[in-house]
Amino acid sequence: DAKTTQPTSMDCAEGRAANLPCNHSTISGNEYVYWYRQIHSQGPQYIIHGLKNNETNEMASLIITEDRKSSTLILPHATLRDTAVYYCIVRVPLAGGGADGLTFGKGTHLIIQP
Amino acid sequence: DADVTQTPRNRITKTGKRIMLECSQTKGHDRMYWYRQDPGLGLRLIYYSFDVKDINKGEISDGYSVSRQAQAKFSLSLESAIPNQTALYFCATSDHIGKEAFFGQGTRLTVV
Numbered sequence: 343d344a345k346t347t348q349p350t351s352m353d354c355a356e357g358r359a360a361n362l363p364c365n366h367s368t369i370s371g372n373e374y375v376y377w378y379r380q381i382h383s384q385g386p387q388y389i390i391h392g393l394k395n396n397e398t399n400e401m402a403s404l405i406i407t408e409d410r411k412s413s414t415l416i417l418p419h420a421t422l423r424d425t426a427v428y429y430c431i432v433r434v435p436l437a438g439g440g441a442d443g444l445t446f447g448k449g450t451h452l453i454i455q456p
Numbered sequence: 457d458a459d460v461t462q463t464p465r466n467r468i469t470k471t472g473k474r475i476m477l478e479c480s481q482t483k484g485h486d487r488m489y490w491y492r493q494d495p496g497l498g499l500r501l502i503y504y505s506f507d508v509k510d511i512n513k514g515e516i517s518d519g520y521s522v523s524r525q526a527q528a529k530f531s532l533s534l535e536s537a538i539p540n541q542t543a544l545y546f547c548a549t550s551d552h553i554g555k556e557a558f559f560g561q562g563t564r565l566t567v568v
Contacts, residue, residue: 378557383544383562383564384561384562385460385546385548385559385560385561385562386499386546386548386557386559387559388556388557388558391556429498444499444501444557445498445500445501445515446491446493446498446499446500447498448496448497448498449498
C-alpha cells in the first residue's frame with residue numbers, strides 16, 4: 343500500500359470549511375483514496391473514497407490532484423461534532439474489489455473551535 | 457440496534473488467562489475484520505475473513521486466533537493474555553463490493 347502523510351493536527355473555526363490535506367506521492371494507478379474519521383475512541387466512520395475523479399457526498403468532498411499524488415478532504419461547514427481524528431488511507435482493494443484490510447496511520451486530529 | 461456489536465465493551469483480565477472477544481453483525485456482510493488500536497496510534501489489522509471458510513492473518517496476528525462461527529459472527533481469542541495486548545479492539549465488516557467498512561464501538565481490554 344502507498345504511504346500517506348498527513349499533518350498531525352489542525353484547527354478550524356466552527357462554520358468554516360475544513361480542508362484536510364493528504365500526500366500520497368507513491369500511489370499506484372489502481373489504488374483508491376479512502377477517508378475515515380474516529381471520534382474519541384469510537385469506531386472509525388467511513389466518510390468518502392475516490393480513485394481519480396473528485397467526489398462529493400452528504401458528509402464531505404474529496405479533491406484528488408490530477409497526478410493523484412495528493413488529495414484534500416473538505417468538510418464544507420464544520421461543526422463542533424466534526425472534531426475527530428481523520429485518516430487518509432490509500433489502498434488497492436483485495437480480491438473481489440472490497441475495501442479490505444484498511445491500514446490506518448496516525449491521521450490528523452481536527453479540532454473545531456467555537 | 458447497532459449494525460456491528462462487540463461484547464464485552466470493557467474487560468480486565470490477568471496475565472496468562474484466555475479471553476474471547478465477540479463480534480456480531482446484522483449487515484449481512486461476508487467480510488469481517490479485527491483491529492487493535494494502541495494509544496496515539498492508528499488501527500492495525502489482526503485477522504480478516506472473507507466468508508465462514510476463509511481466515512487470513514493481518515499485520516499483527518501473533519498471540520491471537522479467530523473463529524468465524526457464522527456469517528454474522530467473528531470472534532477473537534487471546535489464548536494466554538499478556539500486558540502488551542492491552543488495547544482498544546475493533547471489529548468491522550464490509551460487503552464484497554466494500555466501498556466502506558462498518559466498525560463496532562470497540563472493546564477496551566486491559567491485561568494486568
